[in-house]
Amino acid sequence: MSKLSNQSLKSILIIILFAVISVIALISINTVNITTGDITSPPPAEDSVYSAFQSYKMQMRGDDPSKKPTEWFTLSRAYPYEQIPHQAYLRALNQAVAVRNATMNTDQFNAIPAGPTNVGGRITAVAVHPDNLNIIYAGAALGGVFKSTDGGSSWVPISDDVPSLSCGDVAVDPQNPDTIYFGTGEANSSGDSYSGTGVYRSTDGGVTWEFLGLPNSHHVGRIAVDPENSQIILVAAMGKLFGKNPERGVYRSSDGGATWNKVLYLNDSTGCIDIVINPRNSDTVFAAMWERIRKPDYRSVGGLSSGIWRSTDNGLTWNKLTNGLPPDSPTNGRIGLAISPSNPDVIYASYVDHPGNLMGIWRSTDGGNSWQSRLVSPGTSSFSGFGWYFGQIWCDPGNANTIYLGDVSLWKSTDGGQNWNTIGDQMHVDHHAMFISDQGNFMAEGNDGGFYISTNGGNSWNKCNTLPITQFYAITIDQLNPQRLYGGTQDNSTPRTLTGALDDWDVLFYGDGFYTIVDYTNSNIIYAEAQYGYLGKSTDLGYNWDIIFTNYSHGERTNWMTPVVMSPHNHQVLFYGAQRLWKTTNGGNQWNPVSPDLTGGSGGGNLTYGTITTISQSPLNADVIWVGTDDSRVWVTTNGGTNWNMVSSSLPDRWCTRVTADVYQQNTAYVTFSGYKQDELLPHIYKTDNLGSSWTDISGNLTDVPVNDILPDPDIPDRLYIGTDFGCYYSDDGGNIWQVMGSDHPIVPVFDIDLHQNQRILVSGTHGRSMYLFDISSTGVEEEPELITADFRFNKNYPEPFEQQTTISFEVLKSTHLKVKVFDVNGRLVETLMDQPVNPGEHQLEFKAQGLASGTYFLSISSGYHQISHRITLIK
Structure with a gap:
């Protein structure tokens, strides 16, 4: 329950809308103190808690360092x-796509992007227009294209109409740069995407x-279009x-x-990665074949079938290459390929073994007839x-001896792979994709932290801070400061905005x-955790931390x-x-x-089965x-x-994702489940009104x-909100009828939602497209508060709405530097109307909408820390 005093709904929401637009027998815990680093720099090696965390991660992995992700x-x-039934x-x-399309422009709620755009997420693909380096395409692990x-200054999602x-x-x-191919299904053997x-x-x-x-290719490693004949397309399909x-x-x-014709097939566990x-x-x-399979208790990332194949008839027939390459072995793993555009006889191959160490780099100078081992420098020997x-390698189009290797760090060699140095150390780690221009100066690079561009051959890199592709696991709203959003993410720790x-x-x-938990009595007190419950506490708004619970200790x-939750009755109770x-x-x-x-015991395997996944204390008792x-299993005390x-004997045998105690009746609770049906009906939401003695499918x-x-x-008794793998839904009748919540919300997994009662704001934390806000205030005509x-x-x-132009009227109360800007619904700047010092008095500005499409726009006015936003409507 919010501890905020009642304020005007729209006045606070407007502040948030502007912000959206503008860019743990009694045991004592030994604590360790840390200081948080900035958004891009890795923590220093001497940092005590960072070192402790690295040790913790290795203990969690045990003898299997490949447990990542x-x-x-x-x-x-x-x-x-x-496995998920495909x-x-x-x-x-x-079905979800069809329902969304049917409700487009008719649903009650609009999804408003809330960021972050400057944190990033995993980039898996990069492509650039061959004649215009300003036109760039970036593929995100679960965010689309x-x-x-x-x-790279600004970005627009263009594949939201694609189901995956x-x-x-x-x-x-x-030959036809307006033609783009999108191969769905991340091929990096990452277990955290569909x-x-x-x-x-x-x-x-x-x-x-x-x-x-x-549709059954599952994971696409590469799409290659014949540079001489656009009708010929080759697809590297990795399969399940x-x-x-x-x-x-x-x-x-x-x-x-x-x-399509399948022109190269080895067996049902070997796919093509490059x-x-x-x-x-x-x-x-040339095609790189990779034998790999993952199971809950086993991962094989190598096999006898892994190897390089060559076709000399445009992909119709293939022969395996062996001369100088590693011999067939069950430990041969992922292979990356690069061919020199300036000298196509030069080809590079990076080999990774099972379980995932770098075997080496091989080079051919005769079109693949023979190969020589090139990697001799230490440092790149483990991945x-x-x-x-990772497992990818790239060659500079203008220099056959300059090559790059994707790893935790990004490596560069200028002598054909004999010696290596890291570059871009200021970038995020874990590198997956790269484009190099013909001249070699312009480079675009994708990693687990987002998208980077270099205009000087990789000597320095700039991060693109306008991509909303962060992959959230859990989120929270600061109840005292609802513009402050927090969340835990894949690869990018715990981002927050103040x-x-x-x-x-x-x-x-x-x-x-x-x-992440923000104390509802003191916003300076924050709890955050890393994987497997490595829980920290800060009392100074997140700048210094004590570790207060770890599982291995x-x-x-x-x-x-x-799961970690704070009691709604006592902020000291967690x-x-x-x-x-x-x-x-x-x-x-x-x-x-x-x-x-409270579990059936450890299930073993890469995931520590037999754990609690959700906790809820009744706000009423x-x-x-x-x-x-x-x-x-579902339990209640x-x-x-x-x-x-x-109390779960009548519930499905599926992973329990959430139990939520009701806010109206203490005997009532809701439970949700993951999974897909095989042959049987599989409901995903249940309700009990008698402390679990019986359950009703809703x-x-x-x-x-x-x-x-x-x-x-908490204000509308029959209304429920859910976050699903296909977005958000709501019900106004207790679960009989569910409706799409925001047809403009992308169809991506939503792992967590949070609600601010006083301000009637719902936040969606997506795993791939950052956060979204929903205004869930009651509908109807209300007098707008004074801004x-x-x-x-x-x-x-x-006028409002307006057809061609509208006059903006405001009063400056004291001398200040004022910014007046117009944004579209995606947060893109449309026009800056004012950015200058102004004196007290009445002022007017004209906004002319020539060339703009009909729809909703946002007018923002700001001076220092004071800011408002107002919705305006263009009708043509």
Whole structure:
């Protein structure tokens, strides 16, 4: 329950809208103190907690350093099976797309981008227009394809109409640059994204898309368009990640993607990860084949079938290359390929072994007939144990001896691979994609932290701070300062904004981020955690941290995403979920277990099964506490943890994602589940009115989609909100009918939602497209509050709505520097009307809308820390 005093709904929401637009027997815990680094710089090696965290990560990995990233994403959706049923996923996804399209422009809520744009997320593909370096395409792991027409300064999502936003590769037709190919399904063997749905093409620069087939290719490693014949397209298909299937290898189309032939196939566990075409003789093609498979308790990233193949007839027939290359071995893993545009006889291959160390770099100078080992420098010999996650190599188009290698760091050699140095050390780690211009000066690079550009051959790099592709696990709103948003993310720790601006986020803590809690009595007190429940506390707004709970120091099993919640009754009380429920009554200084093992025991494998996944204390009765586990168990106590009742015998055997205590009745709770149905009906949402003695399915008309969170509206008794793998939904009748929430919200997983009651704001934390805000205030005509700050008062704009132009009227109350700007609904600047010192008095500005499309725009007026925003409507 919010502790805020009642304020005007719209006045606070307007501040947030402007910010959107503008850019843990009694045990004592030993604490360690740290200072948070900035958003781009890695923490110093001598930092005590950073060192402690690195040690912690290695203990979590045990003898398997390749546990990065985790299989949590897939396993939570596949449980109790080994893999997600692909056809069930495709069917549900198509249904969700159809429902969204049917409600376009008619749904009650608008999704407003909330950022961050300057934190970033995993980039998996980069493509650039061959004749215009300002036109760039970036593919995000679960965010789809973005396009920039100004050299990376601003970006627009262009693939939101494609069912899958999991990006494997993006390719531009070199003869027809407006033709773009989008291969869905990330191919980096990352367990935290969905399979793809096939290959798509746009012939108008990304405005519209058509499906070209290959829906069971699952993960696309590369798309290569013949530079001499646009009708010939080659696709590297990796196939299933968590299983075997025959739809893998090299596919070829000779009719522009209308039909496909599988031209290179080895077996049902070997796919193609990379393809390069000789730029001067497109009959010569090279393909890297990779044998790999992942299971819940096993990962094989190498095999006898891994190797390099060559075609000399434009991909119709293939021969395996062996002369000088590593001999067949069960440890041969991922292979990356690069061919020199300036001397196509020079080809490079990077080899990674099983379990993921770099085997070496090989080079051919005779078109692949023979190969020589080149890597002799130390430092690049390990890939940190998960080279299967990178495994790519690139060659400078103008210099056959200059090559780059993607790793945790980015490596460069200027002597054909004999000696190596790191470059771009100021960039985020884990490098996946690169483009190099013909002259070698302009470079575009994608990694786990976003998109970077160099204009001096890699000597320095600039991050693009306008890409909303952060992958959130959990989010929270500061209840005292609702413009302050926090969240834990994949690869990018715990970002937060203090101002609410899209591009004004910094990063707290370390590792991958998960639950974050802001004390509802003191915004300076923050709790944040890294993977497997590495929990920290800050009392100075996140600048310094104490570690207050770790699982390995207590012998507890914890989940990749360990739940931590604060009691709504006492801000000093927190609950932490391992296999037992832990409680602190003094803000994390000491902890007690308040339950036995509430799971079925450890399941083993890469994920520590047998853990609590969700905790909820009734806001009406502190003795009523609910928990759910990753092996489908739901428990409740009515005496604060002295006794526990398992109440899930009639519930599905699926991963329990959330239990939420009701805000109206203490005996009522809601529970949600992940997973997809196999042959049986699989509801995903249940409600109890009798402390779990019985449950009612309230999935209603909801499609077969994993549901990750549920919140009852504290002001509207029958309204419920849910976050699902296909976006957000709401119900106004207690779950009988579910409706899409924001048809402009992309169809991406939403792992967490949060609500600010007083200000009627709902926040969606997506795993791939950052955050979105929803205004959930009651509908109806309301008198708009006076828009006034200490520096100025906005009077009105007239006419409103307007057709050609509108006059903006405001009063300056004291001399100040005023900025007046207009933005579109995606947060892009349309026009700056004023940016100058102004004196007190009445002022007017004219906004002329020539060349703009009809729709909603936002007028922002700001001076220093004072800011307002006003919605204006253009009608033509």
